[in-house]
Amino acid sequence: MQKNDVCMSIELPYKLYKADAGGFKFKLLPKKELHEHDCQPAFHLISKDCPHNSLYEIKLDFENRRLYITTGEGVATNFALPNELMGSEEKDMWLSYYNEDILLGMGNKTFFVYPRNITGGNSADQFIGYIKFETNYGFEWIVREAPQVYNTPSVSIAINETENLHWLALDQDQNLPKNALIGGFENTPLYIARAMYSGSLCPGKYVPEEKKAYVPWGGRSHEKSNFQILCGHNADWILCKDDNIPENAFIAGTSEIHNEPLYIGRSFVDYNLIVGKVHMLYTSCYLPFNGDEVQVNEYEILVDLSVKPKGIPCRGKCKVNLTCKDISCI
Structure with a gap:
């Protein structure tokens, strides 16, 4: 079986989280028994108006040591993958998008700054409200579910x-x-x-x-x-x-x-x-x-949320179960 066949044969679901406070904190855990060329972890930044509308894909290509960010219109930009992301140990990472830029980093170091208006179009004009992690063979995303999870070089919060x-x-x-x-x-x-x-x-x-x-x-x-x-x-x-x-x-x-x-x-x-x-x-x-x-x-x-309402409040025009494990609903 070829390496691509291995990746495609593992049908793990996506994980979708509401993230509209301007940032997110997560961990990336490579499986130690796999090599850098096995699979490429990626996640998507989704429109706040509808969690089916992907605005950006961010992919970590360990084989070529590049980080790719692609807009919903297919415009791709790449950055050098920093040495801190190499190796098999667990990585504590943060992502922020509260301003007009998208930033990704670890600890006090920012790996890249991506101006959202650099390409224009629909992706730049819409607000980010969800983050979707691809769970593929070789990598595990460890995400804390909460109304907000936020971390930048100047803000570090235990939730x-x-x-x-x-x-x-x-x-x-x-x-x-x-x-x-x-x-x-x-x-x-x-x-x-x-x-x-x-x-x-x-x-x-x-x-x-x-x-x-x-x-x-x-x-x-x-x-x-x-x-x-x-x-x-x-x-x-x-x-x-x-x-x-x-x-x-x-x-x-x-x-x-x-x-x-x-x-x-x-x-x-x-x-x-x-x-x-x-x-x-x-x-x-x-x-x-x-x-x-x-x-x-x-x-x-x-x-x-400590008060349990008798009715069911409306969550908007687009219905989605954020805890759903079925890939078909995304």
Whole structure:
């Protein structure tokens, strides 16, 4: 049997994970009994709008010591495969795509930077929301399933995906809690904050580089230096429209009038994933961005997975079972 026949005869499924916080952490484990030329591990970055739409394929070619990234339009770019990825030991790797670039690396070293707009087209214009790993003969992907798994040279987080949501104030040195929940990205990752403003306990965003939070209120984005950060990972993001709030939406604050509940929402604004507040009274999500309060009617809302709803919230127009082991559904 030829080596290609060996690869094709092993019909292992793909593994698909939701990954819309701008990055992912995973491990690559080559099987020690195999040689570099046996098979080539690859993974795909998938459109957030539909998990059947592959935007990029990233393939590690150990035989030729090259790394290939190919767009959904078939435009291929290659990079030299670094020495750190050679050998049979387990590799802890990270991938980030929260900005206009795709980066791959290990530890504090970045292996390549791929500008998404270098080729243009459909792949560059769409947002990445899923990652799909090919499981083939010779390599094993070890992935941690969680609402977010993120790692870059400047951010390294140990995830406990069953830890319930809770609020923590920053210490005097403004150190970000290790279990802080990433909510989006605006050049760099954004976290979820809440602060008092004009009588409202208002959810908003925290920008680590500025060590400040911003909350939307009254048509403007307001800077805050006294705030709390949302921590824990037993949560998920659900597509939402108008005031169709899921039963287990996480209550994050209150309004200044009648203390109506405020929830956490997020949406894309100018290619940034911004976190803000959802107010049922106005059937909208409000986002702090560039000094303004941006209003959107279609958004994602944060739900608390420790609360079991009686109904089944809608997850969007494209139905997919992320835990399915059947290759035919991808």
